[in-house]
Amino acid sequence: MMKLFPLFILFLQVLSFTHLGLAQPNQCGQPEDKARTLKVFHVSSPCSPLKPKNKSWEEGVIQTMIEDKARLQYLTSLVARKSVAPLAWARQLIQSPTYIVRVKVGTPPQSFLMALDTSSDAAWLPCSGCVGCGSTLFAPQKSTTFKDIACDAPQCHQVTNPTCTLNLCTFNQTYGGYTLGAALSQDTIALAQDPIPNYVFGCIQKSTGASVPPQGLLGLGRGPYSLLSQTQSLYRSTFSYCLPSFRSSKFSGSLRLGPVAQPKKMHYTRLLMNPRRPSLYYVNLLGIKVGSKILNIPPEVLAFNPTNGAGTVIDSGTVYTRLAQPAYNAVRDEIRHRMGKAKMTSLGGFDTCYSDPIKVPSITFMFEGMNTTLAPENFLLHSTATSIACLAMSASPDNPNSVLNVIANMQQQNHRVFFDIPNNRIGIARENCT
Ligand SMILES: *[C@@H]1O[C@H](CO)[C@@H](O)[C@H](O)[C@H]1NC(C)=O
Ligand SMILES: *[C@@H]1O[C@H](CO)[C@@H](O)[C@H](O)[C@H]1NC(C)=O
Ligand SMILES: *[C@@H]1O[C@H](CO)[C@@H](O)[C@H](O)[C@H]1NC(C)=O
Secondary structure (H helix, E strand, O other): OOOOHHHHHHHHHHHHHHHOOOOOHHHOOOOOOEOOEEEEEEOOOOOOOOOOOOOOOHHHHHHHHHHHHHHHHHHHHHHHOOOOOOOOOHHHHOOOOOEEEEEEEOOOOEEEEEEEEOOOOOEEEEEEEEEOOOOOOEOHHHOOOOEEOEOOOHHHHHOOOOEEEOOEEEEEEEEOOEEEEEEEEEEEEEEOOEEEEEEEEEEEEEEEOOOOOOOOEEEOOOOOOOHHHHOHHHHOOEEEEEOOOOOOOOOOEEEEEOOOOOOOOOOEEEEEOOOOOOOOOEEOEEEEEEOOEEOOOOHHHHOOOOOOOOEEEEOOOOOOEEEOHHHHHHHHHHHHHHHOOOOEEEEOOEEEEEEOOOOOOOEEEEEOOEEEEEOHHHOEEEEOOOOEEEEOEEEOOOOOOOOEEEEOHHHHOOEEEEEEOOOOEEEEEEOOOO
16 A cells, blocks of 8 residues: 555546546537447546546555556466466456447447457446446346347357356356356447347346446457457458547547448558467567667567467556566666666656656557557656656566566557458557547
């Protein structure tokens, strides 16, 4: 707790600053989603309905830190596993949402702000009667298109150890101290103006030991029940997003589904599939530049390894980029070197902070076939009150089997990230969705 204290002061400052005078009710209109394009909101945006109501941000910040760490453990533990269950049910949900989209479920539609998650396979909704969920619940009994899934139905075969309650496909799972009870279900969901009938999702009935995303989660991973798999004919495994800054006052980001209206000209890197973790979006990170200097990072630190699952993933749910220790050290040391004799401090989990204004060169991720140069807003976290800026990245937790580099959402903000799965490529281009 004490260790985190300076960090939440930082967040307190950053967030309270950005909230000053921004959340005028008339600026918070929720525009209708256009065809095949959903608005993306940052959960802490001043207009976000899921924003913590309390003026004090401490609780939220502590939670963010804990959940980012838990997410890293979730991602790396799955990589280290010998065999991967098609759906790692319980584990997918131990995380806080960062970006949310509006999804309508059932007939007549019930509306939810679901967390967007590129590293999860399935969709989840807290359902009526749920013990341990929030107050926004999906009511299956009010939907004429809702269907239970029977235990002997083919869809139930993807579930690890289903418990057949009255021949319904239900399951109780425990992971760490966390227990999840859910029923596999089907209903029509509507994304923007597209109705998708018979969408399979987990209807959560019990959640203890951790909080689930308050209005559910929409998995955009590559597994059997992800959005991509369930909308093959409609969206052809193609989507892109622009994640707005957490400072954004509006619902200004977007999630574009399907090949139409995707960027025509951008730089791409090859999309890789790692059999150790087939749901994740792996890319080949070859090196990192600070300014024009290519850092001296041993290639094996970044190397893609299908045998042990090591490599680099693009993830929408982790907040701060994590690099294998030697890679992080190289970035950190070069920034420190450039800052010369300026007095360095640390703040919570960040170990390289300086008094503002600071002048550091850009940071470039050198992917196979594509160099992506980050703007300072993508790698510096500013505290306005204490006038400190920190390098907003850190080292991946040590894992003897396989270290994962995670390109996280702060580093993707204000970029269009295009997942073109049929062509095995990911494109990244600057786009101001503020
Ligand atoms: C808000 O925070 C204050 C002080 O931290 C606390 O006393 C109060 O109960 C909180 N309110 C809510 C609605 O959580
Ligand atoms: C699963 O959870 C439900 C609801 O809490 C409970 O009624 C049921 O007995 C549990 N089943 C098993 C096999 O633990
Ligand atoms: C990326 O930058 C490096 C070093 O500046 C350069 O050698 C390389 O050709 C660039 N790659 C691409 C795809 O532009």
